Amino acid sequence: MSAPPPVAASVLALRGITKRFGALTANSAVDLTLHKGEIVALLGENGAGKTTLMNILFGHYLADEGEVLVASSEGELRPLPQGSPQAALDAGIGMVHQHFTLAENLTGFENVLLGLEPLFGLARGRRAMRRSVEALIARTGLSARLDVRVAELGVGERQRIEILKALSRRTRILVLDEPTAVLTPQEAEGLFMALRTLAAEGLSIVFISHKLDEVLALSQRLVVLRAGRKVADRPTAGADRALIARLMVGEEVEVERPAPVHPGPVALDLAHVSAGSGRTRLIEATLALQQGEIVGIAGVSGNGQSSLAGLVAGLLRPESGAITVLGRQGAASPAERRRDGVGRLAEDRHRDGMVGDMTVEENLVIERRGEMPFSRLGLLRSKAIRAAAQEAIASYDIRCPGPDAPLRLLSGGNIQKLLLARALAGGPRLILANQPTRGLDVGATVGVHRRLREAAEAGAAVLLISEDLDELFALSHRIAVIHAGRLTPVVDAAKLSAAEIGLAMAGEASSGFGAAA
Amino acid sequence: MIRFEPRAQPSLLLRIAIPMVAALAALLLSLIILALTGAPTGRAIGLLFAGAAGSVFALTETLTRATPLILTGLAAAIAFRSRLWNIGAEGQLYAGALAAVAIGSGAIEGPPWLMMPLVCLAGALAGGLLMLGPALLKAKLSVDEVVTTLLLNFVVLLFVQMMLEGPLKDPMGMGWPQSAPILDEAALPKLVAQMRLHAGLVIALVAALLVASLQRATVLGFEMRAVGGNASAAGFAGIPVAATLVKTGFISGALAGLAGAGEVVGLKGYLTSDLSPGFGYAGIVVAMLAALEPLAVVPAAIFIAGIFVGADTMSRSLGVSNYFADLVVALSLLCVLVGSLFLRYRLRRVGPA
Incomplete structure (x- = not known):
């Protein structure tokens, strides 16, 4: 945690921003000031108005009231023409969205160039641009392969390309919308190092996150929105998790612990099952899940979870091995799985x-x-x-x-x-919860966790697939890790540490999971 | 300065008003081009309206022309709603007409209460079966249905020509490539004495009601909308996506086939290879004008039919080419597409920067 900088010039001021959608007021007279070189964390429950506020800043929406002021090159605050993303870009505002906006068929470098090159010009500036991007990588540690097509890059590398792209257009203000939602703990730490370096160089950063530890570690100031209003704007120093959570939801958030388990009959049984193809292939997975217990599957997205989930949801057929779901052997359709008593939450709720x-x-x-x-x-x-x-x-x-x-x-x-x-x-007997709280705020997360825990107590088996260690520990009785399509043996959660899981997620053999990892 | 801003949910009034304003705008734009040809625009527009709706005769002609357009419009609307891009209504229409003639011109004899439904059902069945191929290829093998349905149009038309030169050729037809006439028992009754308007219009209106209730009130319609809205999520929720697409394709093809049968047994009385002046393709325009809403297909089809019929009258009196009708129809589609932008976005005045 760094100390707040001495009085620095304001680079951005949102004044009295109000935005209504019909009867709903998404933002109500919100003020926000950002100083040079400052990292501000923007927090709030889902629907609290964070995204709306940032969309107004970036020109995707027009505010009903209020104005956006951005410092000119002389340092004087000037109104930003509203409703124009181009004006926001020109003023040096960059945004890294939660859902990446990269062209997958182009290389990393081409993505960085995209939108910078004149439409009918020769690629004259390319070499200079290349040098400046490489210098940026060297300075910040945001390493990414520039000549590989984005489709072949992992999530972390894609995000670094996205950030490099945002920084390559004389950006003075960078907005990051939940940048760590898809990263491993190690990747997130690398991102924080880079952001601190950039802030020290004078970049002002707005950081939207739901992970309170990260907010505490990275930001110098906290701005909390609740129901469209700003309810707190204070230095990070002196705040703790409980305080932030209370500010966000307006009430004390319960500390989460898995309830004791009374396991019943086996609900899900996998024996040496292989399924799927490519990077997400599941290889020789063995797993048994009893009713009444919550088993967590830890792992970074894209390591075979979607194949595992597909088998349980009824979207995928096993290639080899034996699978039994609630007494039904072998493959089944999604409709059959549901009728058998499988409740399913899709990993990508927008797509599936x-x-x-x-x-x-x-x-x-x-x-x-x-x-x-x-x-x-x-x-x-x-x-x-x-x-x-x-x-x-x-x-x-x-x-x-x-x-x-x-x-x-x-x-x-x-x-x-x-x-x-x-x-x-309809009271399912097996629940597939695939990344059930990805992108959700504290309040909504607590609600989802409570429901899953209640379902387990009522006798349902819960297969929790997650990359959020806090969530895995809060809910799971037993945990396995998935990496490169291979599942470790399932281990009692009480006997595991976050570090052990983190290592296994990154593919390092860990004593906690035995030899099979 | 004026800017676009997204709307949350357009009101019903707006959803009705925008296509009407768009149609009006298309007419006005067409008049500019008409004026450029040197024709007297005031008289031209008067003739256009008189020709489309100025007398009982004009009105019945417009509705006669609208009858197949309602059905092909429904065929496109129901398929497009499920994101099944059936461009083959023209071919399905001919397939329906061929089946109606094959059954209704003497192969089977019976009383009218049997023959009329029979020829209509035969037409619908033929259109539906023709669309099954592309729909199955799309559902099972992801073959692009735009290509298959479009190309089948030409295959079917050539097949119809072959049949009209061969087995179905009217022996009493003085050598013309046309089928034997439909039996009187199979012909649809006229709705207005002395006019061409026939009971096919009633069939088309009932079809519009049925399609609207199919989409809104049945499980199948629910599944069709879900597959069109997000096939991946529909599959996850247990909807059989492939089967739903095949059922949609069959219904869509059947509606177009019914249009063809109706033209033969209601209007022409026999089949020639110039039965349809592009009703299948015009149905796509009708469906787009109607924003894929089955009930809105009816006024959209009547509008397009009125333009065609009115432009005929106008061009005969003024010597303006009756391609003018195509111009109005094309501009209508463009105006509606622009108008749909205003359904999703509103204009807002913002202060100078």
């Missing part, structure tokens, strides 16, 4: 979880559309659907304009609540 243009209620009953009471003789029964949706909206606290609103209007946390309500409907 939701139909954004369909309504909240339709998304809630999509898995049970063909069953009583939601349909009879092929005809939908809208009253039953509406009633079930209203019940789910109330009991899962899904904040939405109404059951007939398109799902795409909801925030990420509320979409996940809806998908959780759908997965848990």
Whole structure:
């Protein structure tokens, strides 16, 4: 943690930003000032207005009230024309989105160049550009292979390309939206080193994160939004996890511990199962999961988790080995898995979880559309659907304009609540929770954890696939690690340390997991 | 300065008003080009409207022309909603017409209450079966259905020509390549005495209602919308994506086939290879104008039909080429696409920077 810099000039000021979407006020008179060389953490629950605020800064939205001021080259604050991403770029504002915006068929270097080169010019400036990017890499340690197509790069390297791209256009203000959500602990540490170096050189950074430890380690100042209002703006020094969590949700957050386990019959049994192809192939996996227990699968995304999840969800057939899910041997369709009592949460909720243009209620009953009471003789029964949706909206606290609103209007946390309500409907005996809280804030995460724990206590087996160590320790009774498609033996969570898991996630053999790792 | 800003959810009023304004704008733009040809624009527009809706005759002609367009428009709308890009309504229409003629011109004889539904069903079945091939190829092997359906149009038309020169040629037809006439028992009744308007319009309107309720009120319609909205999520939720696409394809093809059968047994009375002046392709424009909403397909088809019929009258009186109709239709599509931008975004005035 570095000390706050002495009085530095302001480079950015948001004044009285208010933004309404119909009846919902996403931002209400928010002020935010950013000084030169400062790292500010922007925190808040899902729907608290962080993304809206940053989208206004970047010109994707127009504020209803308020103004954005950016320092000119003379250091004087001048209003930024609103609603123009080009103006924001010209003013030196760079943004690294949670979902990367790289062209996968181009190399890293070409991605950095993209948008900088004139449309009809010769590639004259390329060599100079190349030198300056390489100098930037050397200075910051943001190492990335520049001549490899982005499609072949891992997540961490892609993110470093994204940051290099943002920095290559005379950026003075860098906004990072949950940059560590997809990184290993080691990669995240490397990113922090680079950000500290950049801040020391005078770059001002806004850092959006849900991981409180990182916020405490990296930022000099905390800005907390709650329900669209700024509720705190204070130095990081002197704050702790409990305080930040309380500021964000407005209440004391319970400390999480897995409840004692009363294991029942075996719900999921894998014996030497191989499935899938390419980088995400699962190789010779062996795993047994009993009802009533939560087993965590730790690992960095793209190491075979999607094949494991695909087998359980009914999307993938095993190539070899024996799989038994709730008594059914071998492969099954998604519909069969669900009828057998498997509740499923998709890893990528935008791709596999939701139909954004369909309504909240339709998304809630999509898995049970063909069953009583939601349909009879092929005809939908809208009253039953509406009633079930209203019940789910109330009991899962899904904040939405109404059951007939398109799902795409909801925030990420509320979409996940809806998908959780759908997965848990009908009391499943096996729950596949694949990255269940990725991108969610503290409050929504606590809610998801509580539901999963309650389901396990009620006798469900939970397969928790996650790359968040806090989450794995908070929920799991036993943990296995997956790396390069191979699953370690399952070990009692109480006997493991975060360091052991971190090493196994990175592919290092660890004594905690025995020889099979 | 004025900027675009995304809208959360467009109101119903806006969703109705925007296509109407777009159609009006298309007409006005066409008038500019009309003026450039030296034609008197005031008289031209008057003739256009009179020709489309100025008399009982004009009105019935417009509705007669709208009948196949409603059905091909529905065929495109229901397929596109599931992201099944059926460009083959023209071929399916001819397949339907061929089946109707094969059954209805003497092969089977029976009373009208049997023959009329039979020829219509035969047409629908032929169109649906024709679309099964591309739909299965798409669902099972990811073969691009735009290519397969488009190319099948030419295959089907050549097949129809072959049949009209061969087995289906009317022996009493003085050598013309046309089929034997439909039996009186199989012909659809006229709706207005002395006019060409026939019961096919009723069939088309009922089809629009059925498709609308299929999409809104049935499990199959739910699945079709989910597959179109996000096939990957639909599959994860247990919807059989491939089977849904195949069912969608069959229904879409059947609607286009029904259009062909209706033209033969309702209007022409026999089949020639120039039965359709591009009703299958125009159906795509109709569906886009209607924003893929089945009930909106009806007014969209009547609008397009009115333009075609009205432009015929106008061009006969003024000597302006009746390609003018194609111009209006093309501009309508462009205007609606621009208009749909305003459905998703609003204009906002912002102060000078």
